[in-house]
Amino acid sequence: MTMNYMPGTASLIEEIDKKLLVVLRDGRTLIGFLRSIDQFANLVLHKTIERIHVGKQYGDIPRGIFVVRGENVVLLGEIDLDNENKLPLQQVSIDEILEAQRTEQLAKQEEEKAKVKAMRERGLQPQPSGMQEEF
Amino acid sequence: MLPLSLLKTAQNHPMLVELKNGETYNGHLEACDNWMNIKLRDVICTSRDGDRFWRMPECYIRGSTIKYLRIPDEVIDMVKEDIVSKQRTKQQGTRGRGRGGPVHRGGFGSRGRGGPDKRGGRGGPR
Numbered sequence: 001m002t003m004n005y006m007p008g009t010a011s012l013i014e015e016i017d018k019k020l021l022v023v024l025r026d027g028r029t030l031i032g033f034l035r036s037i038d039q040f041a042n043l044v045l046h047k048t049i050e051r052i053h054v055g056k057q058y059g060d061i062p063r064g065i066f067v068v069r070g071e072n073v074v075l076l077g078e079i080d081l082d083n084e085n086k087l088p089l090q091q092v093s094i095d096e097i098l099e100a101q102r103t104e105q106l107a108k109q110e111e112e113k114a115k116v117k118a119m120r121e122r123g124l125q126p127q128p129s130g131m132q133e134e135f
Numbered sequence: 136m137l138p139l140s141l142l143k144t145a146q147n148h149p150m151l152v153e154l155k156n157g158e159t160y161n162g163h164l165e166a167c168d169n170w171m172n173i174k175l176r177d178v179i180c181t182s183r184d185g186d187r188f189w190r191m192p193e194c195y196i197r198g199s200t201i202k203y204l205r206i207p208d209e210v211i212d213m214v215k216e217d218i219v220s221k222q223r224t225k226q227q228g229t230r231g232r233g234r235g236g237p238v239h240r241g242g243f244g245s246r247g248r249g250g251p252d253k254r255g256g257r258g259g260p261r
Contacts, residue, residue, distance in 0.1 A: 026157070026202065035211070042138040042171075046211060065211060067204040069171065071156070116151050 012037045019079040020045070024072050029053065031079060041070035042096060052097045054104050057090045059097025136214050142167045142204070144214050150175075151205040152196060157183030160196065171198030 015034050022030045022043065032048030045066040052059050092100075116126040136144075145164055152160040159210065162175030173196050180189040 024202070036136055036138050036141060037138065038137045044141055046136045063205060064139050065206045067142060067206060069198075071205060072202045120211050 004031045012041060012043075015078065016077070018075045018081050019081065021079055022067070022068065022076040023074045025074055026072070030063070030066060030068070031060075031065075034045070039068075041073060043068045043070065043073065043076075052101055054097060054100040056088070057097060057100060059085075059092050061094055110122075136218060139167070139169060139171065139245050141206075141210065141214055142173075143218055144169070145210045146208055148189065148207055150207070153202045153204075154196070154200045155202050156200070162194070165193070168198075171201055171202075172196065175199070 012034070016037065017036055020032065020034050022032070022045065024030065029051045030045060030048050031051055032045030034043060034047045036044035043066070045068065046061045048066045049060040050063050052061070119126050142164070146166065147163060149161070149163050152162075152175070154160070159181045160175060160178055161181070162178035165174040166174045166205045167173045175194050175196065176192070178194045180191065180194070181187070
């Protein structure tokens with residue numbers, strides 16, 4: 001299955017049926033088995049979970065089958081099955097992590113407001129954030 | 136099977152589409168094309184914040200605005216059946232060729248992966 005005419009090339013074919021971690025441009029983290037790809041790097045993920053990270057905690061939401069449009073993917077990587085249970089992070093329930101995420105989002109909004117106010121006070125125009133690509 | 140072929144197989148199934156702007160559209164897939172443009176039936180649209188809802192009998196979504204689609208688990212089982220039945224019809228058609236034909240096909244088909252699909256790189260309909 002190795003590429004014999006273009007050594008050193010990156011190909012998603014080798015990632016098929018592997019458990020992958022995929023990060024989307026909106027900051028979401030998806031973990032699932034890669035079942036299918038095409039020339040645009042559109043992905044079909046199977047048995048997918050959405051993992052939400054807040055600080056040192058994380059929560060998993062089962063999501064089923066995902067068809068992800070390739071342009072929305074930032075990166076993907078193979079999950080180390082031996083070490084995936086040895087994370088230095090604490091797994092919590094879905095409700096807890098969503099609550100934590102909400103709190104974090106509010107804090108960020110407050111921070112942003114303060115920044116905008118500080119800039120205005122100094123006579124600078126606050127930069128309009130075009131596409132909300134949060135990380 | 137290619138992602139777009141999977142979508143074609145998922146016609147008439149309910150699905151969730153999230154657009155790049157965060158809006159979600161829940162509805163039954165009526166049609167899709169090679170650019171991922173889709174037509175949905177009996178749609179409920181939810182705004183990005185989840186606070187506003189719209190209902191519409193049908194809608195058309197341009198493929199370039201889609202972030203992702205979530206489809207029901209049963210579609211993957213349907214796809215596996217689809218692949219098996221397609222292999223059967225192919226083998227019946229090439230039986231006259233002798234050992235050369237089916238052996239060549241069988242090598243790729245039995246693995247049931249996205250490998251052979253990547254060959255042409257054009258991603259056209261199988």
